[in-house]
Every structure is written in C-alpha cells, then in structure tokens.
Amino acid sequence: MELWVGALNLGFLYAFVAIGIYITFRIHDFPDITVDGTFTTGAAVTSVLVVSGTHPLLAVAASFIACSAAGSITALINTRLNVNSLLAGILVMTGLYSINLHIMGRSNIPLLEAPEFFTLLDRVNPGAPREPWIAICLTFIVAASWFAVSFFFKTDFGLSMRASGNNPVMARAAGINVDRVKILGVAFANGLVGISGSLVAQYQGFSDIGMGIGTVVTGLAAVIIGESILKKHSIYVWIGSAIAGSVIFRFMIAIALYAGMNPIDLKLLTAIFVLITLVITARIGKGAGKLKKKHLFAAAMAVVAIIGIFAGMKYGNFSGIIPQKKVRIGVFQVSDNPILSITRDAFLAEMKRLGYVEGENATFLVENANGDLATVNTIADKFLREKVDIVVPISTACTQVSVNKIKDRPVVFATVANPFIIGAGKSDTDHLPNVTGVYGAVPMDKTMEIVRKILPGHLRIGVIWDPSQANSEENVNNLKKALKNHPEVTFVGGNIAGSSEVHQVAASLVHKNINAFVLPTDNIVYSAFESVVKAARSKKVPIIYNDVDHPEGGALAVFGYTYETSGRQAANLADRILKGEDPASIPFERYKETVLGVNLKVAKELGLTIPRDLIDEATVIVDEKGNKKKRDGGPAEGKPAGPVKRLALFQFTDSVVLDVSARGVIDRLKQSGILEKENITIDQKLAHGDFSTAQSMAQDIVSKNYDYIVTISTVSLQVTVNNNKKIPHVFGTVTDPIKAGVAKSFTDHPPNMTGLATPQPVESTVRLMRRVFPNAKIIGMIWNPAEANSEICTLMTREAAKKYGFKLVEVQITGTQEIDEALRSVLGSSPDIFFTSGDTTVSSVIPSIAQKLRQKKIPYITNTPADIDSGAFMCLGADYYDVGLKTADLAIRVIRGEKPSGIPIVSYVPEQLTVNLFLAKEYGITISNDLIKKAVKVVK
Amino acid sequence: MTMIGISGFHKTFNAGTINEVYALRGIDLDIAEGEFLTIIGTNGSGKSTLLNAIAGTFLPDRGTITIGGKDMAKKPDFQRAQVISRVFQNPFTGTAPQMTIAENLHLASLRGKPRYPIFSLSSDRLAGYREEVRMLEMQLEDRLDNTIGTLSGGQRQALTLLMAVMNEPKVLLLDEHTAALDPKSASQVVALTEKFISRYNLTAVMVTHSMQQALELGTRTILMNKGKVIEEITGKEKQFLTVNDLLDRFADLRKQEKLTSEMIEEMRREYL
Numbered sequence A: 001m002e003l004w005v006g007a008l009n010l011g012f013l014y015a016f017v018a019i020g021i022y023i024t025f026r027i028h029d030f031p032d033i034t035v036d037g038t039f040t041t042g043a044a045v046t047s048v049l050v051v052s053g054t055h056p057l058l059a060v061a062a063s064f065i066a067c068s069a070a071g072s073i074t075a076l077i078n079t080r081l082n083v084n085s086l087l088a089g090i091l092v093m094t095g096l097y098s099i100n101l102h103i104m105g106r107s108n109i110p111l112l113e114a115p116e117f118f119t120l121l122d123r124v125n126p127g128a129p130r131e132p133w134i135a136i137c138l139t140f141i142v143a144a145s146w147f148a149v150s151f152f153f154k155t156d157f158g159l160s161m162r163a164s165g166n167n168p169v170m171a172r173a174a175g176i177n178v179d180r181v182k183i184l185g186v187a188f189a190n191g192l193v194g195i196s197g198s199l200v201a202q203y204q205g206f207s208d209i210g211m212g213i214g215t216v217v218t219g220l221a222a223v224i225i226g227e228s229i230l231k232k233h234s235i236y237v238w239i240g241s242a243i244a245g246s247v248i249f250r251f252m253i254a255i256a257l258y259a260g261m262n263p264i265d266l267k268l269l270t271a272i273f274v275l276i277t278l279v280i281t282a283r284i285g286k287g288a289g290k291l292k293k294k295h296l297f298a299a300a301m302a303v304v305a306i307i308g309i310f311a312g313m314k315y316g317n318f319s320g321i322i323p324q325k326k327v328r329i330g331v332f333q334v335s336d337n338p339i340l341s342i343t344r345d346a347f348l349a350e351m352k353r354l355g356y357v358e359g360e361n362a363t364f365l366v367e368n369a370n371g372d373l374a375t376v377n378t379i380a381d382k383f384l385r386e387k388v389d390i391v392v393p394i395s396t397a398c399t400q401v402s403v404n405k406i407k408d409r410p411v412v413f414a415t416v417a418n419p420f421i422i423g424a425g426k427s428d429t430d431h432l433p434n435v436t437g438v439y440g441a442v443p444m445d446k447t448m449e450i451v452r453k454i455l456p457g458h459l460r461i462g463v464i465w466d467p468s469q470a471n472s473e474e475n476v477n478n479l480k481k482a483l484k485n486h487p488e489v490t491f492v493g494g495n496i497a498g499s500s501e502v503h504q505v506a507a508s509l510v511h512k513n514i515n516a517f518v519l520p521t522d523n524i525v526y527s528a529f530e531s532v533v534k535a536a537r538s539k540k541v542p543i544i545y546n547d548v549d550h551p552e553g554g555a556l557a558v559f560g561y562t563y564e565t566s567g568r569q570a571a572n573l574a575d576r577i578l579k580g581e582d583p584a585s586i587p588f589e590r591y592k593e594t595v596l597g598v599n600l601k602v603a604k605e606l607g608l609t610i611p612r613d614l615i616d617e618a619t620v621i622v623d624e625k626g627n628k629k630k631r632d633g634g635p636a637e638g639k640p641a642g643p644v645k646r647l648a649l650f651q652f653t654d655s656v657v658l659d660v661s662a663r664g665v666i667d668r669l670k671q672s673g674i675l676e677k678e679n680i681t682i683d684q685k686l687a688h689g690d691f692s693t694a695q696s697m698a699q700d701i702v703s704k705n706y707d708y709i710v711t712i713s714t715v716s717l718q719v720t721v722n723n724n725k726k727i728p729h730v731f732g733t734v735t736d737p738i739k740a741g742v743a744k745s746f747t748d749h750p751p752n753m754t755g756l757a758t759p760q761p762v763e764s765t766v767r768l769m770r771r772v773f774p775n776a777k778i779i780g781m782i783w784n785p786a787e788a789n790s791e792i793c794t795l796m797t798r799e800a801a802k803k804y805g806f807k808l809v810e811v812q813i814t815g816t817q818e819i820d821e822a823l824r825s826v827l828g829s830s831p832d833i834f835f836t837s838g839d840t841t842v843s844s845v846i847p848s849i850a851q852k853l854r855q856k857k858i859p860y861i862t863n864t865p866a867d868i869d870s871g872a873f874m875c876l877g878a879d880y881y882d883v884g885l886k887t888a889d890l891a892i893r894v895i896r897g898e899k900p901s902g903i904p905i906v907s908y909v910p911e912q913l914t915v916n917l918f919l920a921k922e923y924g925i926t927i928s929n930d931l932i933k934k935a936v937k938v939v940k
Numbered sequence B: 001m002t003m004i005g006i007s008g009f010h011k012t013f014n015a016g017t018i019n020e021v022y023a024l025r026g027i028d029l030d031i032a033e034g035e036f037l038t039i040i041g042t043n044g045s046g047k048s049t050l051l052n053a054i055a056g057t058f059l060p061d062r063g064t065i066t067i068g069g070k071d072m073a074k075k076p077d078f079q080r081a082q083v084i085s086r087v088f089q090n091p092f093t094g095t096a097p098q099m100t101i102a103e104n105l106h107l108a109s110l111r112g113k114p115r116y117p118i119f120s121l122s123s124d125r126l127a128g129y130r131e132e133v134r135m136l137e138m139q140l141e142d143r144l145d146n147t148i149g150t151l152s153g154g155q156r157q158a159l160t161l162l163m164a165v166m167n168e169p170k171v172l173l174l175d176e177h178t179a180a181l182d183p184k185s186a187s188q189v190v191a192l193t194e195k196f197i198s199r200y201n202l203t204a205v206m207v208t209h210s211m212q213q214a215l216e217l218g219t220r221t222i223l224m225n226k227g228k229v230i231e232e233i234t235g236k237e238k239q240f241l242t243v244n245d246l247l248d249r250f251a252d253l254r255k256q257e258k259l260t261s262e263m264i265e266e267m268r269r270e271y272l
C-alpha cells in the first residue's frame, strides 16, 4: 500500500517536470535539456533557504524564480546567439553544475530537521496517515496547477506562446515577438521543473548534486505515456495527460521494482521506450508521405536488436558462453492453513539459502488454491503450461492432483500425512519414479504417551473431528490405534461438519464428563479452537492437541511437528533433483523435528501438575505468567515454527568499500547463527548509485514491512530514515551521520535507528606523515567538492595540516577527466607528500596517479588500506570489512530484542596500516621497525 | 499618396559563404495607397524575397523602405505586423495547425495589440468570428472548435485570408497564395481576395503564377528577373493586353538583353 501511495506522490511531485517538458518539447518545439540542471537548482535553492529558516513556500517560489532565470538563459543563447537549442541546453546544464555546487556549498544538504513543506502539511493533518495525507494534499495542489497552467494557455498571451511554437512564421506574421515569447515559455517551463526539484528535495529530505540526472528522459517518458493514453485535442487534456503520464510512469517503476525487476535495467528500458515512441510519433507526425519503408525497417531492426540484447542480458547470462538457464519452480498449497504457509515459507527460505535466488537463477511460481479444489487443478495445469522444471505440492490435496497429472517432470511433495493412500507409492523406497517428498502423520501414539504422563489412571478423552476430511479421519484412526496400548482410556467422539458446530459439540462432550480433550490435527476444529477452550473451561477440562504454533492458546500441552522441517526437507530434496539426482532413487522422508510445548499457566489454572521430566523434555514452555519461552530461555519471538523474518541490506552503489562492508555484515550475521535461530533471510538491495531508485527502494522496503533494515552508505541511510519511522534500522559505513542529517548527536537519534560512524582517520594519518617525514613541508591534494564525504575529509585535513605544521596545496576537480591537469598543477608547487582521503573520484584512478608520483619520487598516502596494491606508499584507513562486522554486531543486538533507541551511535574506525617498503627503498626513505610491525600488509 | 516606398534596396543572403545569394539588387518601387500590384517573374527571381523585404522578415543591407510614410528599415516583422498582413503560398504556413479555428482567428484579431495573460476569447467574440467565417462560405462556421489540422488546403487558405484582413491592415501581401490549391478552391480564394481588397480598400501586393491572373487582377503589374524589376505594365496598358501581347513584350526585352531566351521559355512553361 505504502509503495503505491509513495508512487502516486512521486508522480505528483514530478508532474511539474512533466508539465515543463510538455511546454518546452511540445508547445515550444524546443527540446530543452537544461531541466537536468534546473531540477537540482530548484532543490539546491530550496534546501539552502529552508535550512536557513526561510518559510518553505517562499523557498519554493525562490526555486521557481532561480530556475526560470536559468531557463531564460538557455533560450537567450538559442535566440540571440543562434545556438542550436540542444546545445544551448547542454551548455547551461553543464554550467549549472558549478552553480548548484556554489549554491549548496557542498554536495548534499539534509533537510530532515528543518521544517519543510511537508511538515507544514502535517500540521494541518486531521489525523490521517502521513503518506496518504500528502497524497490528498498533492492531489489538490496538482489539480490546481493543472487548471491554472491550462487556463494560462487559453489566455491571449498563452495563445501567442502556443502559436509561436506551433507555427513561428505565422506567429511573426500575426505580430508576435516569437523570440521573446519563447524565452518566457522556456523560463516558465524551467521554473516548473524547479518547483518539482524543490518539492522532491523536501519530500525525500535532502538535496544532492546528482539528483537531476535523467530528468529530461523521465519527463519526456511521462509526456509520451500521457499522449499515448489521451488523444483529445484540448490544452486541458494535454496538460492533464502530462500529469497522468507522470503518475503512470512512477507506477510502472513501482511495479517493476515490486515485481523484483533489477533496477539496473530501469533506465535502459525507459530510454528505449522513449526512443521507440519518439521515432514512431516523428514518422507519423511528418505525414505518411515521408514514411519510407527502408527507414521504418531499419528502425524496427534497431529496436529488435536492442530489445534482443536487453532480453539477453536479463534472461541469459553473459558471463558464461552457454546461457545458464533459470530453473522454474512451481509451488502450490491448497489453502491458507498456517501449517501449509509455514511449510511454504520454510521451503522458499531454504531454497534461497541453497542459492536459488528469485530473478537471478530461479523463478518461483507460488500459488494458493484458497481452499478450492478446482483451482488446485488449474494451478497444476498452469505449471505444466509454464513449463516449470519441478513441482512442489504442499498439502495432501495438491499432492494428489500432482501425482495424477504430472508424469513428465519431478514432483516433491511436502506436508502430506500419508502419501501411500493417494497413490504416490507403496513404500518409502518403492514409489512413482518422478515423485518424492516429505510426509508424516501426527504421531498419535507419542501424543497419547504425553497425555498419560500428565493424566494417569482412568480417563475419558473427548475427540472432535470432521469426518469428511481424509486427513482428520486418518489422524483419528491413528489415535484409536494408539489407544490399544492404553486400555484405561475411553474414547468419546463428536463429529462436526463446520466450525460453527465446534462449540456445541465440545460443550456436549464436556457434558458427557470427559476428563480431557485430545484433538488430532483437524483444520476446522483448530480454526475454532477458542470455542473448545471456552467449553472446556467451565469444567476445567485440560486440552492436549497438535498445533505446536500455539502453545499459549489455552491448551495444557501441544505436541507435533514443526512444519518448517517439512518445507526445509522438501527444499533439500528439490535441490538434489535439480542438481541431477533421479527422484525415483530418493526415498520418501519423514519429518525430522518434533516440538513439545507445555503451558504452566493453564496447568496452574486447572490445578494440575506437569511432571518434571516432561517439562525438561519440552522445547517450548509457557510460564505461569503466560510468557512463551523457548527451551534455551530466551524470549520466544523467534519461535521455531514462526514465520520467516526478513532483513533488508540496503546499499547505494557497488563500490569496493561498500561491497567489502556488506560482505562483513553478511559474514558476521551468518557466523553468529542468529539467522537460523531467528529464522531470518537477508535481501540485498542495491540502488546502483541512482537517487530516485534509492528512494523507491526505501519505499519498497517499508511497504513490504521488512523486519529489520541494515543500510550501508550515507545515501541509503538518508532515504531510509526519511521513509521509515518504525522498522528497526542499523546503519554502517557512514562517515558522519550528524552531517548527513539523520541524528542530532550520537545519543539523540530516531528511536528505531542506530548505527556506526566511521570517519576517515585523517588526523592520525597526518600525524603519521609528520612521524615518517619529519622535514616535509607541503602536502598536495586533489578532491571533488561534489562529494560530501570528500569535503569532510578535506576540512579535517586542513585542520590537521595546520596542527602538524604542513602547508596544504589543494586543487578541486569535478570529474576524472580533470585529474591530469590538476595533478600537474599540484606538482607545480613541489609537494613533499601527496594525500587522498575519502574521495571516490580520485580513488578510481589511484594507479595512474601513483605511477606519475613515483616518477617524481613523491610518496602517495591514502586512507584506504587496499590502495597499497595500486602503488600507494603508505595507507592508514578503516578496515571496512571490520566495519561491516561491527555493523552486524549492532544488528544482532537489535534482533535479540534490544531497542535501537537505547543504543547510542558508535564511532568506530578500525585503523589498519599498510606500507610499501619497495617504494621506500626506491625513494630512500627509512621506515621504523615498530611501524612495519604494526602494518597488516607490507609490500616488499 | 505613397503607401509603400522602396528605394535602392539590396539584399544578399549568406554573404561570404559558398551559399551566397544576391537576391535583391537595387529595388526601387513606389506603391500608392489603394493600389493592387501584381508581380510575375521566373523562379528564383526574387518575388517572394521582395514580399519578405516589405514584411520585414529581414532588414535591408542597403536602401530604404517606408510604409505609410514611416521609416521601416530597422523594424522587424512582428512590429510591422501592425500594418502589414500576409498570406503565404503554402496553406500550412498561415495558420497554427494544433490550435482551433477560433483561437487562430483570435490571434489574428490581436495583431498589433498587446497580448496579456488574460482570457478574452469571450462568447461575444466567438459569435462575431462565427459571422465572419460564415462569409467565407466554406461551411466552417460550425467548426470553430476544430483544430486547423483537420481542414483542407482551400479552407485553410480562405481562413488565412480572413485572418489577414479581419484587423483591417493597411497592406496585404499575397505570395502565390492559390498556387497550391485545386482549381475550384483557387477561384474561390481569388474571389474572396478581390472582395476583401475592395471592401477594406487595401493596398495589396500579389505574386502570381498565372499570367492571366496578372493581367486580370490589380492595377499594375511588374516583371522581376534576377533580383531586379525589369518591366512595368500600367493599369491602362493592362486593359488591352492579352497574354500573347505580353509574350511579345518579353521578346522585346530579350532584344534589349534584359531577358534571355531560356528565361522566356521558362516563363512560358510556368505561366501558360
């Protein structure tokens, strides 16, 4: 739900971009690329103003004005200097990058603390949930804007604008100053884009220098989608369709993400989509006369080729020569019965653990017949049609249909009481050649032994079941068989045909003076279990039954299988078959794990004592206060048969540092055993460095109600904090959470969040420089001010340099292409040392810098230990694997039940030194032995 | 009284490039108020360029131009549009295809007036436009809300003509405005042209592709060649002239070496 409301809101927020693009591309026939820059300008102006305390609405207005000015410059360059409109847009967009950096003063401004536009909306919120309330407000705002803009284009001036774009010759002949009108139109459009930028920044809670990338294409996609659905000739419809297109576009992205599409492909798909539509509309727009067959054919071939490559990337696997086929696994259950759902979840989780990842190397078709047998058949047919490689029926009904219908591919059943009566085989080893699976009837003999331990002597037991269910009938028969060993026990039965009868039958049994209820597994009885408890309570009749998931439900004792074992065992069988084993040679398996639960609270209420040895045997105990505890004494939230919990591990890009850190998190979580114990699966989320993807991903994580979130990197932290107010969240691999705006101090942070701060050890590094180079004077440095983290590091370097008596020579760059130039300029001031800290632009070309420095014998010192292998002289930095481990430790504390609000943010910099003695020798520098001893890696 | 006065007008396009065209080579022309001038000449002789020069699409390299006694040499087209309106050869040029008939008419009615962001296409005005469109007899009066893109060439050209005159300009420029139409639409548009010119007493300049039209219409005819006016036929002469007489005069011009025989041949092909 939240995902869809979030998509609606993003659609509305980007609607102004769509309108702006509509005005430039369609009304003025002026393909304006400036918007990639002005979107960020809008965000930049707003965030600076809002942080300084300006009213958010004024900030929006200021963004509109600033962006209009930028847009008018593009149009001026085009009209006055006769520069092609695309080129003019590119020029201004490029220039705006610097201007935006100047406005912001750094690359990323958080707004979480400042009162922004949406907090204003919150203030007038009559009590609705936040996102839907924003949606309601935005609906009105966007509708008003739609009306205003459309009306504007009906006024005399608006008509002139439309005429100027539609037919400039005619417009001029009608006395319209086309150039002036165009300048105003492009300015207005960019102003609208600025409004979007402003609102998006306030909505996502920060501005970032890179957030405008792709604005043109997404806006154009919105316009094109809108045009393809609404065809009427009217300015209201046109503007409205741009807005609708914007919303639909965001929904398409949400659906793609929801469906588990790899976000890498989103931009490519969008671009191809826009391209195809542009080509088609251009051809049709120019009239059929110009539609040359040859061109169309070429375009069609190009499109087919692109889609082919895309499909190849998505479905094939380019890393191998033979595309690795995805296995298709059909899983279905007859109903929502908890036993079946537990089996299914355990099966899916185990498959994942075994390396079958949805969307990557496996496709899971998971179906549920919702209690309808006809649907069970339909699903089996569907599996055949969809050519699944293996069918996993969960429940007797699904298995029965499967063994009858499916002969040509493997079937692995799970949670079946008796596979032999449905024709799956004669014995565990003698069975249908394509079928194997996991089964087991509830062990009624063992259940009776437990009953007898608690209630010895003469006993009348009441049993309720629905005889129309084969499983129940079978269970009751087993119970009767077991009773042969207990001659003192009398069986008093009561049949039901629906859950509404359970209470009445239970009451009548109580009336017949039974001493206990023994209830073998029966879906209907269990679904109305409370009415049995009520009936039993009047005469203090104890209940023993097989639903191990609910020992606290009022029964005295529970005994049975955890159906997770069924799912897990089935997954392992499926894995063996998928790896090539023949199902004919795999014997049927019985369930392996049983659970005994005793409820001491009920025992006390009934005045019964449960024998000590039984309590010792129990794996789940409900104590006298009603608290459920697992055997080891910890809180039983992660009860063995509980549902699978999910942890989202959310990473912004796949840089080396972040990857290493993520690996640390995963390794520690696995080693600790908490994943199995608490039944947690990890979903890795990677936004590939794209801000709007990160935003949608955070919304997706929240809407899917993950149980825990671990973020790695500053951006994933920021977007998550902004979207998530309740899911426990642990962050790591963040330089400065306070500067990132997510916390006021290490102890004052959102109650559901805590984490690790890992600043680069800049000061220690500079101290080290002083120690190794007592006579050095000048440190050279190149850095990219667009990187927030790099900026922080540079500020720290300035201070440390002063403290240790160095002069710092800095040169700023905006991209790797400028590094050569910058390096030459730094070398011009003959530095004694060259230093790089936390700058990813520079880090990406460390080997080439190191090589040039080596020619001049200048030691290169960095804050990333691994740089020693790329030719650095000496590195002192955080071990990000270790940071990942520590992040996981915090996560484990939270999973164990500690409240994040009570865990302060930790500053953790596991310093690691690496030294290149080979270079030291070459440069004639001696490095003391104790330093060499400290280093974790020494290149010789 | 002189309405349009042009003297010593020179224009070169793309000067200094390989695409250089010396399009107008010293034009001197005096068009009196109420006069209806027709222009003939071979392809590329500069007829359209001369109309553009009057309209102000470009400014002269040398020479002067006055309209209604006012110096226009430095005024761009959209400023001259207060007094000048025009109809182009291509029916697509004179109207905005994605806008409705009413919106196009409204834009034309604002010619020479400021355009504010206010809504003034009221129902009164709409009714007025409907009456004017009815006069075209093109069955457009009930389609004011249709976009121009849905109209035929003849309908567009008639509408363009209406848009050109509805604000009573001083000067009407017509550039082969019936050339792209089928004969029936062409004669309808010609009839409308004459009707409007006489009703509003306009000073008109019309480039034509038909010698017959040149002789029948207007008060004076000029012949252009290579960016110059090389011959002039006054109204009195026109009354008695036939197309054959006109061709004889071309033969005379050839003797004076103002025209080559290929050009006469080309005129024959184009105009007959």
Ligand SMILES: Nc1ncnc2c1ncn2[C@@H]1O[C@H](COP(=O)(O)OP(=O)(O)O)[C@@H](O)[C@H]1O
Pocket (backbone or CB within 6 Å): B013, B014, B021, B023, B041, B042, B043, B044, B045, B046, B047, B048, B049, B050
């Ligand atoms: N804007 C312009 N740029 C360059 N050349 C032009 C321009 N307008 C007209 N010309 C050239 O001037 C010459 C006269 O053209 P034009 O006046 O259109 O001839 P016509 O008499 O057929 O109407 C042609 O060679 C044409 O290519």
Ligand SMILES: [Mg+2]
Pocket (backbone or CB within 6 Å): B047, B048, B049
């Ligand atoms: Mg012409």
